Amino acid sequence: MIWYLCKKAIILLVSLFCVVTGTFFLMKAIPGDPFADERITEEALKALHAYYGLDQPIWVQYLKYIKGYLSMDFGRSIVYAGRSVAQLISDGFPVSAQLGLQALCVAIPAGIFLGAWAALKRTRWQDNTAMVISTIGISVPNFVLATLLQYFIALKLHLLPVARWGTFAHSILPTIALAALPTAFIARLTRSNMVEVLQQDYIRTAAAKGIPLFRIAMRHGLRNAILPVISYLGPVTAQILTGSFVVERIFAIPGLGEWLIHSIYNRDYPVIIGITVFYSTLLLVSIFFADIAYSMLDPRIKTVHKRDDHG
Amino acid sequence: MIMDDFLPRTAIQASPETAPPSLSYLQDAWLRFRKNRIALVCLGVLLFLGLMAIAGPWIRPYHYSAIQLELKNQPPSWQFWFGSDDLGRDVFCRVCWGGRISLAIGLAAALIDGVIGVIWGASAAYFGKYVDEAMMRLCDILHTIPLLMTVILLTVFMGTGLKTIFIALAINGWLNMARITRAQILQIKQSDYVTAARAVGASPFRIVFRHLIPNALGPILATATLTIPASIFTEAFLSFLGLGLQAPIASWGVMINDGISAMEFYPWRLFFPSAMITLTMLSFNLMGNALRDALDPRLRS
Numbered sequence: 001m002i003w004y005l006c007k008k009a010i011i012l013l014v015s016l017f018c019v020v021t022g023t024f025f026l027m028k029a030i031p032g033d034p035f036a037d038e039r040i041t042e043e044a045l046k047a048l049h050a051y052y053g054l055d056q057p058i059w060v061q062y063l064k065y066i067k068g069y070l071s072m073d074f075g076r077s078i079v080y081a082g083r084s085v086a087q088l089i090s091d092g093f094p095v096s097a098q099l100g101l102q103a104l105c106v107a108i109p110a111g112i113f114l115g116a117w118a119a120l121k122r123t124r125w126q127d128n129t130a131m132v133i134s135t136i137g138i139s140v141p142n143f144v145l146a147t148l149l150q151y152f153i154a155l156k157l158h159l160l161p162v163a164r165w166g167t168f169a170h171s172i173l174p175t176i177a178l179a180a181l182p183t184a185f186i187a188r189l190t191r192s193n194m195v196e197v198l199q200q201d202y203i204r205t206a207a208a209k210g211i212p213l214f215r216i217a218m219r220h221g222l223r224n225a226i227l228p229v230i231s232y233l234g235p236v237t238a239q240i241l242t243g244s245f246v247v248e249r250i251f252a253i254p255g256l257g258e259w260l261i262h263s264i265y266n267r268d269y270p271v272i273i274g275i276t277v278f279y280s281t282l283l284l285v286s287i288f289f290a291d292i293a294y295s296m297l298d299p300r301i302k303t304v305h306k307r308d309d310h311g
Numbered sequence: 312m313i314m315d316d317f318l319p320r321t322a323i324q325a326s327p328e329t330a331p332p333s334l335s336y337l338q339d340a341w342l343r344f345r346k347n348r349i350a351l352v353c354l355g356v357l358l359f360l361g362l363m364a365i366a367g368p369w370i371r372p373y374h375y376s377a378i379q380l381e382l383k384n385q386p387p388s389w390q391f392w393f394g395s396d397d398l399g400r401d402v403f404c405r406v407c408w409g410g411r412i413s414l415a416i417g418l419a420a421a422l423i424d425g426v427i428g429v430i431w432g433a434s435a436a437y438f439g440k441y442v443d444e445a446m447m448r449l450c451d452i453l454h455t456i457p458l459l460m461t462v463i464l465l466t467v468f469m470g471t472g473l474k475t476i477f478i479a480l481a482i483n484g485w486l487n488m489a490r491i492t493r494a495q496i497l498q499i500k501q502s503d504y505v506t507a508a509r510a511v512g513a514s515p516f517r518i519v520f521r522h523l524i525p526n527a528l529g530p531i532l533a534t535a536t537l538t539i540p541a542s543i544f545t546e547a548f549l550s551f552l553g554l555g556l557q558a559p560i561a562s563w564g565v566m567i568n569d570g571i572s573a574m575e576f577y578p579w580r581l582f583f584p585s586a587m588i589t590l591t592m593l594s595f596n597l598m599g600n601a602l603r604d605a606l607d608p609r610l611r612s
Contacts, residue, residue, distance in 0.1 A: 011448070015455040023460075026468050135600070139593035141544050143551050143567060144585040151574050151581070242459050245552060250571065261552055264467055272467055276460050283457050 004295060012288045019280045024065055027269050028058060034078055034269055052076065052270070065273075074274030079266045085274035092256035093278075095165060096248070099255065100240045102175040107182035107236070112229065114183070115190025116222055120213075122195060130187065137184025143246045146177035150250060163252040174251045178243045182236045186229055194225035231294035234287030241279060340529070343605040350601030353594040360591055364414055367407025375408040375561045376400060384577050394579040396569065405561035406583050412562050413543045413591065416473075420480045420542035421535045427481070428488025429524060429531060435489070436496035437519050447493070454486045458545070466554045476546050476555055484538060491534050495527035529606030536599035540592040547588055563588045 035048050049055045052075065053064060068074055074085035118130035153173060154162040161170050197203065198221055206216045245257035256275060263271035344350055368375060371392070379399030387394045393402035435446040462479040469475045499505065500523065508518050524531075549555030550564025558565060563584045570581030 011451050011455065015452050018452065019456055019460070023464060026464050030468055135596055136593065139540065139596045140589050141547060141592065143548065143564075144589055147567070147571055147574065147581060147585065151578065155575055238457050238459070241457070242548070245459075246548065249552065260463070261554070264463065264554065267467075272463075276463060280457060280460050283460075284455050287455055 001295070005292065008288060008291055012284055015284055016281065019284070020066070020069055020277055021062075023273055023276055023280075024062060027273050028061075030269075034267060052078070069277060072278070074277070075270045077263075077268055077271050079263070079268040079271075085271050088259050088271060089256060089275065089278055092254060092259045095253060096244050096255035096257060099171060099174055099178060099244060099247070099253065100237075102171060103178035103182065103240055103243075104236070106175060106179040107186060108229070110179070111183040111186025112190050112222070112226055114187035116194050116217065116225065118187070118191045119194030119198060119221075119225070120217055127191075131191070134184035134187040134191075137180045137187075140180070142177060142181060142243045143250065145180055146174070146247050146250045149173045149177055163250075165251075165253045170251075174247045174253060177247050177250075178240055181239050181243060185236065185239065186232070189229055189232060190225055193228050194221055197221050197224045227294065227297055230297060231290050233293075234283070234290040237286045237290075238283055241283065340605045344601060347601045347605070350598050350605075353598040353601070356590060356594045357598065360410060360587070360594075361414060364407050364410030367410070368404050371401060371404050373401035373404050375404040376559050384573070384580075386577075387579055393583045394577070396566075396580050397573065397577075400561075402566075402580060402583055405566060406563070406587050408561040409563040409566060409584060410587060410591070412473075412556065412560070413546065413588070416476065416480075416546045417539035417543045417595070419477065420484055421538040423477075423481050424484040424488050424538050425531065425535045428485035428534075429492045431485065432489035432492030432494075433496050433519050433524055433527075436493040436500060437515065437523065443493075447490075450486050450489055453483050456483065458483055462545070462549060463554065466549070471549075471554055471557055473556065476549060480542050480545060484542070488531065488534055488538070491530050492524075492527055495530055496523045499523055499526050530603065533599055533603035533606055536595060536602050540595040540599075543588065543592060543595075 033045075035045055040048075046055070053061060056064075065074075072086060072089075077083045077085060077088065080088075114130045114134065118127040121127050150162060150173060153159050160173055161167075164170060198217075203216060203220055206220055207213070211219075241257075244255060245261065247253070248255040248257045249261065256279075259271065260275040260279075262268075263275065377400060379395070382391075382395055382399040383397050385391050385395040385399075387402075391401050391403065393406060395401055396405070431446065431450075435443045458479070461482050462476075465475050465479050469478070505518060505522055508522055513521070546555055546562065547564035547567070550562040551568045552564075553568070555564055556562040558569075566584035567581060567588075570577075570584065574581045
């Protein structure tokens with residue numbers, strides 16, 4: 001167990017180092033000067049370089065960057081004068097986080113319910129229905145789903161606001177659009193685990209004792225079947241993150257994803273580096289904790305790898 | 312009751328007429344695949360979509376990027392099967408062209424990921440011990456690096472375009488394949504015929520390519536099929552955000568992004584590319600699942 005924890009921690013640290021270092025050098029290796037412009041004078045260019053610390057040797061910049069990373073300080077934006085990257089993150093991230101958490105709160109119960117239901121009614125119409133729903137959930141790209149929801153529910157039926165961010169009503173459609181893929185994913189996972197669990201001897205024993213099917217499913221089946229779902233919360237976080245880029249774009253939500261996309265259009269390197277590294281850290285740490293939580297909760301400590309779907 | 316009932320039973324010699332025909336693995340898989348109606352429908356849909364993508368741009372008298380401003384935003388009709396967009400371009404031709412791009416990306420990604428993943432996973436499993444440990448730890452590290460971040464950084468570094476998308480898909484798309492191949496091969500490695508092959512002095516190369524990989528083919532094929540929709544999605548997603556293929560190219564992601572601004576008045580510009588990508592991904596996913604079931608040797612009849 002200790003060895004397993006250490007191994008995971010080492011992988012986390014190595015991955016973090018690779019991502020953080022790789023991001024820095026990749027961005028530094030891009031040819032051209034972010035401030036290059038015919039209208040700018042030589043002195044102004046020098047002053048700008050000094051202001052952003054670009055006049056120092058690369059390893060000094062790197063050490064400063066690592067130091068900044070450890071305190072989550074990524075310097076200042078090139079395009080939005082006077083704004084720091086940390087400020088952009090603290091503006092945008094709460095919005096994205098709220099959306100993501102709401103989506104998780106929908107996806108986890110809905111996915112587990114759908115999967116468990118399908119497993120209990122295996123090979124009957126309920127199973128097929130649930131699996132068709134989940135295959136559709138996996139197959140409909142999130143930007144298609146989001147636009148369809150926007151078109152029919154907001155534009156045609158006027159039930160909910162079309163876009164923008166503010167009240168809870170504004171967040172309903174984005175949440176649904178974001179939750180669809182993780183729901184489908186969790187449903188499939190729960191189903192296959194539950195089918196496996198229901199074939200175990202202790203389930204037969206419980207049934208032989210005369211415990212009603214519903215109670216067996218709840219007490220013995222579901223409890224063991226949803227355990228592996230925990231270890232998938234890492235990939236699920238990645239899916240929600242990917243989805244948030246699209247959903248924030250479609251519903252004009254001022255989240256962190258929108259800032260990142262804009263910073264790419266604008267070639268605002270400090271912002272690109274800052275948000276990428278921030279998001280990567282978030283993902284790596286959540287995968288780490290999901291793994292740890294799973295191995296702690298599972299009495300059999302399985303360390304085998306399982307596949308995951310796109311996202 | 313007679314004494315005969317207590318005699319040990321002798322093997323019944325099946326007459327040639329009643330014995331089930333012996334089938335090769337692939338024949339058996341095809342038989343089971345054929346029984347799955349949904350999978351057959353999906354195969355049909357995919358063949359149709361493929362045909363449409365290849366032949367579509369030829370059977371209509373328009374070029375996918377030919378601008379006809381006097382015919383902009385036409386609803387679907389005989390002249391424009393799927394309508395026209397804000398520059399008077401034929402949506403049908405553009406959708407077909409987008410299909411070529413998507414299918415090419417999906418198939419190429421499946422091929423690249425398949426080759427790298429199978430070689431990597433098979434080598435790790437075959438050599439075992441420290442080699443396996445080192446190779447799989449490298450996979451673990453690459454696996455934690457999120458695809459999205461790789462793609463975004465590469466886009467900034469190399470500029471947008473097809474090349475960037477391919478490299479990004481190749482960087483960590485093969486990890487899954489490597490793991491599945493490794494798990495399969497570890498299992499097969501234990502079997503007697505591999506031991507026998509080694510005993511008669513077959514080279515490692517021969518054992519890997521002649522015995523291990525063909526027997527692990529089922530899950531490998533199913534995984535490769537499921538790579539296709541994932542890659543199609545990634546390209547469309549990037550193009551949608553403006554980080555993938557760029558405007559004059561008719562990628563589905565680009566078209567959907569264009570269509571959103573016009574969805575209130577010209578919904579066909581959004582509807583057709585959306586329907587096409589959904590149909591394609593759905594068919595590949597369903598077919599991949601059916602293949603996985605059909606090729607699973609444990610389910611052989």
